[in-house]
Amino acid sequence: MPETTRDQNAAPVTGAPIIVTIDTPTLGDRSYLAHDGEVALVIDPQRDIDRVLALATKEGVRITHVLETHIHNDYVTGGLALAKATGAAYLVNRADDVGFERIAISDGEIVEISPTMRLRVIATPGHTYTHLSYALDARRAVGADWEPVGAFTGGSLLFGATGRPDLLGHDHTHDLVHHQFASAHRLAHELPDHVHVLPTHGFGSFCSAGSTGDTTASTIGHERGSNPALTQDQEAWIADTLAGLDDYPAYYAHMAPANSAGPNAPDLRTPEVVDRATLTDRIAAREWVVDLRTRTAFAAGHVTGTLNFGLDGQFSTYLGWLIPWGTPLTLLGESAEQVAEAHRELVRIGIDHLAGAATGTPDQWSEAPLGTFERATFADLAQVRHHRRVFVLDVRRTSEFDASHIDDATHIPLHDLLARLTEVPTSEVWVHCAGGYRASIAASILAGHGVPVVAVDDSFDNATSSGLPLTNAST
DSSP states (O other): OOOOOTTTOOOSSSOOOOOEEEEEEETTTEEEESSSSSEEEEEBSSSTTHHHHHHHHHOOEEEEEOHHHHHHHHBOOOHHHHHHHOOOOEEEETTTSSSOOOOOTTTTTTEEEEEEEEEEEEEEESSSSTTTEEEEOOOTTTTOOOOEEEEEEETSSSSEEEEOTTTTTTTHHHHHHHHHHHHHHHHHHSSOTOOEEEEESSSSSEESSSOTTTOOBHHHHHHHHHHHHHHHHHHHHHHHHHHOOOOOTHHHHHHHHHHHHHOOOOSOOOBBBOHHHHHHHHHTOOOOOEESSSSHHHSSSBBBTEEEOOTTTOHHHHHHSOTTTTTTTEEEEHHHHHHHHHHHHHHTTTTOOOEEESSSSSSHHEEEEOBBOEOOOOOHHHHHHSSSSEEEEEESOOOHHHEEEEEEEEEEEGGGGGGGGSOOOOOOEEEEEESSSHHHHHHHHHHHOOOOEEEOOOOOOHHHHOOOEEEEOOO
């Protein structure tokens, strides 16, 4: 399970709430549990609520309130299921059209959590029209003054960025980007500098607009001085934000409807074990059979026709992006633990049903000769190009390609590859991305279609030093 970490800087006054971060790095999101030693609130919980329940038990607290900052577009929420499991109040914006019972809240309301902990509801539209942020107030004792200590900002104000404004469709982007700018300024105006910014998105999530870098903690004061939404004038910021928007995962289209309907807790029981003959039939039928091992292990030997989505990268993001929704899915892992981890990742994006799974090694999954392909570096590619012309396939996103790319490389973003396979020759192909993970996914797709492929497993930063000719945006 992803690690839970205590925010050591989130208690600026004596008796302030303890805030524990629940990271989901493969989706680039955070959830939060805040408590006073007895009762707790939870913000934006992920689908697999067992780790939230385990955390509450570890902290020795009772969850009394569960809140959503917005109807999420990048994962299926565990909010309703968590509220049912704990008897907690489930608070969702009154303006959200949902298919379940909730406590409806609106801008300006105060939610009393305990005698020393409360939330103030702040409308912050921009990521969605109904987005809310929550200012967390604390006081030393009953009757003392309240002091703001943190702000759960969801997809509004992030670390050095904001949530993207285009997820509701092009027709809404113009209005939402203006709302997002205004919301960032409202938070900066209403909250003092020392208040900790506690966003849900911004740690690799495609819900972010702009780069959040490697920042892991921030305050309103820091954002006021560094966040482009707060340092640029409105029109310049809007222009930059819109220009920087890139594609986002196709599975996002299914998340908001699922969250509005009210998802139940996931079924994480072990999937049905699939034997060798069944695997052979499924691969022959071109069903999705996914090998969870690392790209190094996959390249060295794999069952031909399987796809490599390793658990060492953004597994669920890219699998959810590429798989036709509703397609039967079979997992291959080295161990039951590996399959269970993948299963957990998948239910977070609403892939609840697995057709089955097998564990072990490729020679146990198939009697046929195993497939292999070469791995290489950009220096290897440069050397090869001195001797012969090779087809170079760049599967990065459009913004990455536009910033810098190898001269004469063919650009097909990974998420478009399955629909554009006819544009790839059946002769030798060298495929690369920014670091190797996406290249291995692409290589597995091409190898499964009989294309001789070399996967460049290297940082694109090394392309320049290798001597490869590049076209850069600045040139």
